[in-house]
Amino acid sequence: MPPSLRSFASTDRFLAEIAAPSSIRPGYVLIGDEIFLYDRCRRAVLSTLIAADARDFSLHDLDLSETSIFEALDRAQTPSLMAPFQVFFLRNTKVLYGRGSKKEEFAAIDAYFRSPNPQALLIFVADHIRIPTDLRRMDYQDKERYERLRETLGDWCGIVELARVDENDAVRWITDTADSRGVRFDPDAARELADSLGADMMLIASEFEKLLLYAGARGTEEVAKNRVTLGDVETMVLAAKQRSLYELTDAISLRDRPRALALLHGLLNASDGGEDAAIGHLYMLARTFRQMLVIVEKNVRDSRAIWQALWQGFRMPPFAAEDLIRQARRYKSRRDLTRALRLIARADLELRSSPVSKVLVLERLVLDLCAEPKAAFYDSSLQFAMEL
Structure with a gap:
């Protein structure tokens, strides 16, 4: 990993x-909910500190909502006869900051770290806190939680921030990692x-x-083997296809x-099925207008409120949240959006009737x-538009 990537500096x-x-x-x-960085830290701990044949005795994953901190500290203080070094991942750290003063719990933590077991490592996982790429945009409640963690555990523990990765750093990671594996990732493909x-x-x-894998298996006269192009990303990555769809709904909302x-036409030309992909595009249009409704x-x-409004399985990719909110607000009323859904339902009937x-x-x-x-109209035969 190149050391110049700021988003990866803490890890x-x-x-x-x-x-x-x-x-x-x-x-x-480990503070933050960036799973990729957490996984990177965990894999490094396992490969550096724990022998593969001793993992059953050396690695302990404890949930503080099920195991008390007193028991966890007692286990960490007790040397293992089966493993020379032990690692304890303590999940649900937020339990230590629930109701009550928790004086006894923090007194026990303080006592442990004054004389820790040199053959044990404690890793508190605080994934209930979200750290944005720009710390100035950190939620006030998350900021308070972060400061309290530093005040209570920062004297004894190293603080590792698992913040959201900056987009430019993500692009660099893509190109540099591909280079290290003998694959050329075109800059515009990495950006997309x-x-x-x-x-x-x-x-x-x-x-x-x-x-x-796709680039390694493919080799044509037009595109060299072990090279990823913008076309490959647009063909293979669903979200890249969805980007074009949100650009379409943006143009529609602007009339x-x-x-x-x-x-x-760009969507149809980029689709594997060409004209035959029309039903799929229509379904995605209906879904997007339902989300806007x-x-x-x-x-x-x-965008923070949108994850509460839209249920699991009915959410858009993260990049589209702000765009979709902006598009939805261009419509004057609920009636305009239901009209759009009725028009989509009518087109669906036409497509399924083998048009020319x-x-x-x-x-x-x-x-x-x-x-x-x-003027508003109502056609009962198109009622199922809302179900698309």
């Missing part, structure tokens, strides 16, 4: 400390991958592996007909969606 320091026996501390606090996944490093890492038609009905104003040209059906739909609504 880089942690990895450097645990690699040197003289610099390792008796405890650490990071943008389309909202710099979510777990998703990026997963899609990155798929793209590397920009020329741009909307151009984006529609919920946003309007629940008066969602920011599916492209013409979609073009007419986009033009109708861009048009200013006329």
Whole structure:
């Protein structure tokens, strides 16, 4: 990992400390909900401090909502006959900061760290705190929790911030990691991958592996083997396809007909199924307008509230949240959005009735969606539009 990546600096320091026996501390606090960085720290601990054949005796994953801190500290203080070194991952650290003063608990922690077991390492996991890329935008409640952790555990433990990864650092990670594995990742492809996944490093890492496998197995006259292009990302990564869809709904919400038609044709040309992918695009349009309808009905104003308004399985990718809120607010009323859903339902009926040209059906739909609504009408045969 290149040391110049600012988003990885805290975990880089942690990895450097645990690699040197003289610099390792008796405890650490992993603060933040960035799963990719947490996984990076955990894998480094396992590979550096624990022998593979002794893992059953050396590694302990404890949940402080099920195991008291007193028991966890007692186990850490007791040398193991089966393992020369023990690591304790203590999850649900937020339990220590619940109701009550917790004086006895923190007194026990203080007593342990005054004379810690040199053959044990305690790692407190504080993933109930979200640390944004820009610390100035940190939620006030998260900031208070963070400061309390530093005040209570910071004297004894190293603080490791697992903050959200900056988008530019995510792009660098993609290109540098690909280079280290003998694959060229085009800069515009890396940017598209990071943008389309909202710099979510777990998703990026997963899609990155798929793209590397795809590039390694492919070799044509047009595209060299072991090279990932922008076209590969747009073809293989679902979120990249969804980006174009949100650009289409953005043009529709602005009543920009020329741009909307151009984006529609771009979507169809980029689809593996071409014109036959029309039903899939229609489904995604219906889903997006339903999301906007919920946003309007629940008066969602920011991306944090959107995750409460939209249920699991009905949420958009992180990168699209702010865009979709902005698009939804361009519609004057709930009636405008239900009208759009009825128009989509009508197009769905036409597509399923074997029309002469599916492209013409979609073009007419986009033009109708861009048009200013006329007098309200109701057609009971299109009631199922809300179910799309």
